[in-house]
Amino acid sequence: MNTTAHRTVATEDHTAACADPLGVSAAQDRGALLEEQIAGDPGRFRVLTGDRPTGRLHLGHYFGTLHNRVRLQNLGVEMYVIIADYQVLTDRDVADNLSEHVEDLVLDYLAIGVDPARSTIFTHSAVPALNQLLLPFLSLVSVAELERNPTVKDEIAHSRQSSVSGLMFTYPAHQAADILFCKANLVPVGRDQLPHLELTRTIARRFNDRYGSGSVVLPRPDALLSNAPLLLGTDGGKMGKSRGNAITLAAGADETARLIKGARTDSERHIAYDPAGRPEVSSLLLLAALCQDRTPEEVAAGIGSAGSAALKRTVTEAVNEYLAPIRSRRKAYAADRGHLRAILREGNERANAVADRTLGEVRAAMNSDY
Structure with missing residues (x-):
């Protein structure tokens, strides 16, 4: 390889590494x-x-x-x-x-x-x-x-x-x-x-x-x-064990409903999946979608202009239904x-x-x- 070509390859490698350091x-x-x-x-x-x-x-x-x-x-x-x-x-x-x-x-x-x-x-x-x-x-x-x-x-x-x-x-x-x-x-x-x-x-x-x-x-x-x-925490920040913003697998249905009810959303009534522009609403839509094996867009379309209260009800029902068998097994093993x-x-x-x-x-x- 000649010197010019070597410098070109080295420059390309360095540029790629900087663009994707991890x-x-x-x-x-x-x-x-x-x-x-x-x-x-x-x-x-x-x-x-x-x-x-x-x-x-x-x-x-x-x-x-x-x-x-x-x-x-x-x-x-x-x-x-x-x-x-x-x-x-x-x-x-x-x-x-x-x-x-x-x-x-x-x-x-x-x-x-x-x-x-x-x-x-x-x-x-x-x-x-x-x-x-x-x-x-x-x-x-x-x-x-x-x-x-x-x-x-x-x-x-x-x-x-x-x-x-x-x-x-x-x-x-x-x-x-x-x-x-x-x-x-x-x-x-x-x-x-x-x-x-x-x-x-x-x-x-x-x-x-x-x-x-x-x-x-x-x-x-x-x-x-x-x-x-x-998935964001209920406060809109990173979900974490010690931050009080996460729904644990061990949480009961009532606790789950309370946490989701208090989750941060925004003032727009029409519900849409927009992770960049509306991260908190989009995270809730994504959570419901994962529990229901649907896309976030499908969940959002079902809610439409019913507002954040309807969004939270949808998410609560989806999460509690999904976690019900996991919670049941956990309770049995805990005995x-x-x-x-x-x-x-x-x-x-x-x-x-x-x-x-x-x-x-x-x-x-x-x-x-x-």
């Missing part, structure tokens, strides 16, 4: 191919996904990630679901009500259809070998790489701590250990999580290059980019807390067996299996 376009293209491969041979894939136990899961979680987990599980993909209890401490001084929150996550998982016979549900803190991977992984990344991770920057900006702990900067490497301990080769993520996964891929590549002696010890997992719709702990014990045992094998392979590659 690599979203590439992940979307790769995701379409992955979906075809999953449909053809789901057994070749192993997924790692999970949540931090900081409160009950809500409809944003459900339509964002939970529904997709059940879909992949039912297709035959091997699923590991981590309850990341240690990661609660990354942005909090104290992990309040941790045991209750862990059990609430298990309840939500079971209620939506996660099957512990086909999906391994486990807690981060119960798998010591997983955490031992953190040290060699940290040796493979620089402080600068950890500091410039955009997700870490965002977590620091919204941290509840009076000062940021060292644990915050290890967050990306900790997530790499979560993913690689079970040799997951597929990780469903949102756009904001792509930098974390890219660092996981970097850690796996560097480990293989440094210690693999030509073999692949750790896989480089692919991102399965979520096409999840953006036997011992069963929840048994599921965790069994999941922890399976996860430990996998983590021990992976750690053994890592130690052997590093010549430290003495």
Whole structure:
């Protein structure tokens, strides 16, 4: 390649990187191919996904990630679901009500259809070998790489701590250990999580290059980019567990009606789906549409000029009807807390067996299996 051509290609690459700094376009293209491969041979894939136990899961979680987990599980993909209890401490001084929150996550998982016979549900803190991977992984990344991770920057900006702990900067490497301990080769993520996964891929590549002696010890997992719709909270802001603006899966019908009744809309009487111009109204239309398997435009057409009160009644009916069987199952599972702990014990045992094998392979590659 001549110098001029080389400069042209470099300029084009730089321009593309600036236009799409998170690599979203590439992940979307790769995701379409992955979906075809999953449909053809789901057994070749192993997924790692999970949540931090900081409160009950809500409809944003459900339509964002939970529904997709059940879909992949039912297709035959091997699923590991981590309850990341240690990661609660990354942005909090104290992990309040941790045991209750862990059990609430298990309840939500079971209620939506996660099957512990086909999906391994486990807690981060119960798998010591997983955490031992953190040290060699940290040796493979620089402080600068950890500091410039955009997700870490965002977590620091919204941290509840009076000062940021060292644990915050290890967050990306900790997530790499979560993913690689079970040799997951597929990780469903949102756009904001792509930098974390890219660092996981970097850690796996560097480990293989440094210690693999030509073999692949750790896989480089692919991102399965979520096409999840953006649902706003009832206050028009980002939906969150601690913001008081979310409808949880555990909420009753009356509580759901109260929350939706108080949701922010606008003064226009005619209801139309316009995410850019009318985000709050559009988010409610989208929520009803997801629950009714319709388009937001169809829901809006049915309401017409009846105003926001009719919109809220439509959404309330749609959400309560959709959540009724999930709530019923959740109530039944909640009656036997011992069963929840048994599921965790069994999941922890399976996860430990996998983590021990992976750690053994890592130690052997590093010549430290003495």
